[in-house]
Amino acid sequence: MFRVDQEALRAPGVHATFVDDPSAGIYVLRIGDTVRVRARVTLRARVDSLLRDLRVDDALDPAPWGSALQDLDPVILGPAAHFVSGSVPVASVEEARPTLADVRRMAERIPAAEVEESGVLEEDVERFGSWSDGTLVAVSALSPWVGGHTDVGLLVAPAFRGRGLGAQVAAVAVGVATRRAGIVRWRCREDNAASLRLASRFGLTPYGRNLGVRVAL
Template sequence: MAPSAVLNRVQDLWVDLAGVATSFPAHGVRVVVAAESRLCPPAWAGIVVLGSSGIASAPDVATARFLRESIIGRPLRSAVEAGRWSAEYGVVDVLGPASLAYLDEQEFRPVAGVVDMARLPPGHPELDRLVADVSEDDVAESGIDEITSPVFVVRDRGRVAAAAGYRHWPHSVAHLCVLTGPHFRGRGLARTVASAAVAEALQNRLLPQWRARPEPSRRLARRLGFRELGDQLSIRIATHEVDSNCDSNRPDRGWP
């Protein structure tokens, strides 16, 4: 699949997740009001930049105006920079940014010669011990409890050491989920199980997606052949701050 075709398919996915009629503009970021947007957690604002443009969803009109005034006149990439938003007056929390990476059959670099790979149904009890040994943040980052595909695991002395699968997303996208136990890291197990999950997704004619914040996870994705096409970021804004700061003459607002 040509790079432009992958980008178009990915843009269609995120437009669908926005929940309202919109599209990626030729340049810049298009902001829409979408109370049910899945670009971000409920009541948050979400921004996705892919290629040379982006879309942003806001839960209400005041937040949409806040986003437009905060983004206009600034470089595109600044829209998905955490530090830029954490310093913005009225922003009370930031999630991300997370890189968005994808691959097709031609780009995939699978792990060869894998042995002792097991295949479990999602939610299998053997995964519970793996999850119990890992921090809540790591579990949340991995998305391991959201897998809807078969789960590929490698064991160490009968214990699941690493697991991977994917969650079915709209537009035939497979969202990869990978987790390795803390005592088994540094042995290439994450790459092994992730490779099996990617192969399964491609066999089912799905587009694998790798969303990650930590650099080790992003590096692993690149080793498998994923290309980073953009970034996603969510921000939570204090509504009363937004309402009180819509006056552009306020000196501490710092509008562009």
């Protein structure tokens, strides 16, 4: 992703990689004293200017990114905790796939920021659901990453939280990702205590912290 050799991946400091992808936003990953930034090449001048004086400890602060890119209507996701694993939890429910229309109807009852963070309405995702009396109340999603659909997103209707439904559909997604790709990536906001507990419950390994920035094309 960052187009560097494995041994150089964790070089201390702030480093940027630019890609010729018009749909790419900005992805910021911190591992220890290393910050890696990936952005589309058309944003290079903006990003280089910001990174020139950006300290490692400030790289995941949404404020400087929002200020530097404010005319591009940035949507900032995070800061988030990042976990990875190659183990497969045992799902207690069958794979059940909701339609996009079902997920949109469910999302109408949930704050937009939570829906955006979950990624369940993004393009090219696989979705798994749980229903109560015929109504979709929990959705997990697998978003594409290098090597396959490996990034787990999770959204549960507020009235049904705390019942274990999120854990059930998340276990399905984690199992599908690891069986197919050999790895799963779990990302959640650092203030989302329930999602952090699930990552621990599934035995996922902490792997850095990150920030995502979506900007207008």
